[in-house]
Amino acid sequence: MRQFLEITPSFSIPMDEIEFSYSRSSGPGGQNVNKVSSKAQLRWNLAGSNLPEDARSRFAELYPSYLTEKGEVVLAGQRFRDAPKNRDDCLEKLVRMLQVALRRPKKRIPTKPTPGSVRRRLESKAKQSAKKELRRPPGSEG
Numbered sequence: 482m483r484q485f486l487e488i489t490p491s492f493s494i495p496m497d498e499i500e501f502s503y504s505r506s507s508g509p510g511g512q513n514v515n516k517v518s519s520k521a522q523l524r525w526n527l528a529g530s531n532l533p534e535d536a537r538s539r540f541a542e543l544y545p546s547y548l549t550e551k552g553e554v555v556l557a558g559q560r561f562r563d564a565p566k567n568r569d570d571c572l573e574k575l576v577r578m579l580q581v582a583l584r585r586p587k588k589r590i591p592t593k594p595t596p597g598s599v600r601r602r603l604e605s606k607a608k609q610s611a612k613k614e615l616r617r618p619p620g621s622e623g
Contacts, residue, residue, distance in 0.1 A: 486572060488579045492532075499575075500524040501568055506559040520559040521567035523575060528552025532579070540582035547578070554578075 485493040506520035527537060527548065540554075547554050558570035594602075 486576065488576055489583060492579075492583060494525070494530065494579075498525060498530065499572075501571070503564050506567075519562060519564045519567060520557060521564055521571050523554070523556040523558070523568075523571035525554045525575065526552065527554050533583075535585070536579075536583045540578065543582060544578055 484496055486496055486499065487493045500523070502522045502524070503518040504520050504522065505515065505518055527540060528551070530537070532540070541548060544554075547556060549555060554575065556571045556574050558567035558574070560570055561567050
């Protein structure tokens with residue numbers, strides 16, 4: 482059993498911060514689905530974690546439906562027919578979500594249009610204006 486869940490080479494979560502519970506899965510599966518608790522539910526306290534503050538706020542902004550009012554992340558896994566695979570599925574989901582939240586968005590650098598593009602835009606506008614001017618009846622103003 483691993484002790485840490487590695488998110489990136491520089492960030493990992495202690496496994497003892499993550500809680501799992503198991504329940505009966507929904508959907509197809511025949512009689513087996515009614516007697517085996519194979520659905521895994523992961524709970525992790527985001528508010529009390531060592532996640533950097535900027536990444537924590539990005540996570541909350543990106544995934545509000547996975548957070549409780551107490552600041553816990555709740556994920557469920559029921560794709561597979563056995564509990565250990567569903568448990569690993571929940572961990573993979575958490576890793577993917579945290580990797581996205583830890584990635585800082587690139588700062589946008591505003592650029593100016595090139596002189597050539599300004600010239601082409603103004604020429605196009607003048608051409609369009611001249612075309613519409615020809616459609617007007619002679620002697621009309623405005």
